[in-house]
Amino acid sequence: MQNKVKNVVIAGGGTAGWMAAAAFSKLLGNTINVTLVESDLIPTVGVGEATIPTLHIFHRLLGIKEPEFMAATNATFKLGIKFENWRQKEQDYIHSFGFLGPDCWACGFHHFWQKGKQKGYVSELGDYVAEHLAQREGRFAVLPNQDMNHAYHLDAALYAKFLRGIAEQHGGKRVEGTIDEVLQNPETGFITALKLTSGDIIEGDLFIDCTGFRGLLIEQTLHAGYDDWSHYLPCDSAIAVQTETVSKPVAYTRSIARDAGWQWRIPLQNRTGNGHVFCSKYLSDDEAVATLLDNIEGERLNEPRVIKYKTGARRKHWVKNCIAAGLSSGFIEPLESTGIHLFQKAIVRLLQLFPNDVFNQADINEYNEQTRLEALSIRDFIIMHYHVTERTDTAFWRYCKTMPIPDSLQHKLDLFEQSGRIFKKEHDLFAETSWVQCLLGQGLEPKSYHPIVDSMSDMELKNFLDNAKRNTRKKVDKWPDHWEFIQYYCATAK
Numbered sequence: 296m297q298n299k300v301k302n303v304v305i306a307g308g309g310t311a312g313w314m315a316a317a318a319f320s321k322l323l324g325n326t327i328n329v330t331l332v333e334s335d336l337i338p339t340v341g342v343g344e345a346t347i348p349t350l351h352i353f354h355r356l357l358g359i360k361e362p363e364f365m366a367a368t369n370a371t372f373k374l375g376i377k378f379e380n381w382r383q384k385e386q387d388y389i390h391s392f393g394f395l396g397p398d399c400w401a402c403g404f405h406h407f408w409q410k411g412k413q414k415g416y417v418s419e420l421g422d423y424v425a426e427h428l429a430q431r432e433g434r435f436a437v438l439p440n441q442d443m444n445h446a447y448h449l450d451a452a453l454y455a456k457f458l459r460g461i462a463e464q465h466g467g468k469r470v471e472g473t474i475d476e477v478l479q480n481p482e483t484g485f486i487t488a489l490k491l492t493s494g495d496i497i498e499g500d501l502f503i504d505c506t507g508f509r510g511l512l513i514e515q516t517l518h519a520g521y522d523d524w525s526h527y528l529p530c531d532s533a534i535a536v537q538t539e540t541v542s543k544p545v546a547y548t549r550s551i552a553r554d555a556g557w558q559w560r561i562p563l564q565n566r567t568g569n570g571h572v573f574c575s576k577y578l579s580d581d582e583a584v585a586t587l588l589d590n591i592e593g594e595r596l597n598e599p600r601v602i603k604y605k606t607g608a609r610r611k612h613w614v615k616n617c618i619a620a621g622l623s624s625g626f627i628e629p630l631e632s633t634g635i636h637l638f639q640k641a642i643v644r645l646l647q648l649f650p651n652d653v654f655n656q657a658d659i660n661e662y663n664e665q666t667r668l669e670a671l672s673i674r675d676f677i678i679m680h681y682h683v684t685e686r687t688d689t690a691f692w693r694y695c696k697t698m699p700i701p702d703s704l705q706h707k708l709d710l711f712e713q714s715g716r717i718f719k720k721e722h723d724l725f726a727e728t729s730w731v732q733c734l735l736g737q738g739l740e741p742k743s744y745h746p747i748v749d750s751m752s753d754m755e756l757k758n759f760l761d762n763a764k765r766n767t768r769k770k771v772d773k774w775p776d777h778w779e780f781i782q783y784y785c786a787t788a789k
Contacts, residue, residue: 300500301500303327303502304330305332305502305503306332306474308459310621314639316462317357318356319646320461321357321462322646323646324466329467330467333469334473346446346635347636353643361785363785368447368454368457369565369787370563373547373548374392375390375547380686381552381684382684382685389732391427392444392445395423401747402744405420407744414753416756416757434546435774435775436780445546470497474491475490476489477515484517486615503618503619503620504620505621506623509623510609510619513614517614519611521605523606525606527674527698528627532603533571536569538566538595539593540593544778553590555583556691557630572628574691578691607625608626612666613663618662624666630677631677668722669722672725678701679733683737712739
């Protein structure tokens with residue numbers, strides 16, 4: 296029997312590494328030692344600057360105060376994503392984080408809205424969603440007992456620095472150095488230590504691989520395997536560049552479809568993050584850089600950097616005494632800002648299944664299966680944006696529109712198209728409200744609605760829809776300007 300897990304070693308820093316270090320130091324620091332190994336000479340990828348609302352869970356666990364965190368990371372609020380040119384050129388829609396209007400036990404609000412649309416009773420779906428309406432009008436507020444239906448735009452490097460402070464405050468230790476060799480027990484294959492180029496040996500009982508795409512521990516050492524999803528998600532390159540701010544930050548991420556991929560625009564308090572995700576089969580690096588630079592605002596603050604990747608996931612995320620977190624676990628492009636969520640989910644899941652004095656294979660299998668199912672659900676949601684489109688104007692979009700898709704996604708599309716139904720399964724990240732907004736936005740209209748809607752008379756339905764819209768408007772009208780609220784609530788020190 297092995298000894299009790301006392302020493303946790305995190306290989307690599309960045310957002311994933313310091314999220315892990317902060318969580319383990321704060322929550323288990325009185326029972327374990329936490330050491331993070333990173334080198335200032337190795338740059339991080341640096342594209343994870345937008346989040347989804349699940350980050351509130353992680354922050355509550357660590358007792359992080361929202362204004363303090365936002366001021367430290369130049370953060371702004373995010374109420375959703377604006378998708379431009381995805382259905383057709385010059386068409387856009389919003390995927391907001393809010394709940395759709397009032398529903399009933401049998402079906403969601405959109406079924407009532409769908410019939411109302413046929414009758415001519417309704418305006419656009421977003422008029423019934425507070426977060427949707429607020430981001431269009433540049434409003435925001437944090438209210439007592441408010442549902443946390445907002446996320447953040449943040450500076451990933453500053454976020455890692457902020458988390459490092461939490462980790463070190465609770466006993467976490469950072470070691471500067473580059474890993475030269477991963478040492479293993481010759482009999483069990485378990486990792487025993489990391490040997491640095493300096494000759495230092497960092498011993499551990501549990502290792503977390505945050506070494507990025509290369510997966511130094513989980514893949515190069517333990518050969519976890521990799522499932523390639525590039526036939527579903529053909530984009531394999533990204534370019535990131537930062538620019539000066541030229542206007543007040545909006546409360547949403549912009550995702551702008553281009554000829555062979557898409558462009559992001561993420562507004563922080565002090566600058567704007569820009570990037571271009573593209574498929575190298577249809578666009579050269581030089582063409583992609585030119586496309587990005589032709590479509591940014593403000594002076595560049597750094598030089599564009601091309602990042603190559605292969606969309607997919609490890610076949611196993613926990614092997615022996617090593618768990619992959621961050622990009623070493625896999626990569627799903629940042630279209631729906633799921634990167635930091637997957638980092639935190641890996642950490643929380645490991646905390647829930649943390650080994651005591653033995654690594655139980657049942658725990659390892661459970662971790663791997665939960666991780667696999669969630670990754671597949673996110674994969675399908677991202678594929679949907681490419682496949683459910685009316686665009687045929689370039690070879691890239693023609694491929695996406697006609698490519699084979701997973702059976703799991705096809706079932707969701709068929710169900711929604713026939714009856715307007717979406718069902719969230721246990722490990723699905725995105726709920727009905729997200730699927731409905733995006734499927735309607737991409738142009739997939741249900742052929743019918745739930746029959747319970749017909750239990751309302753036309754007048755009752757109209758009054759129900761009018762009241763829902765009126766209540767949404769009354770709520771949002773009370774919220775202040777987004778930028779003014781930031782200045783009051785969480786402004787970064789000048």
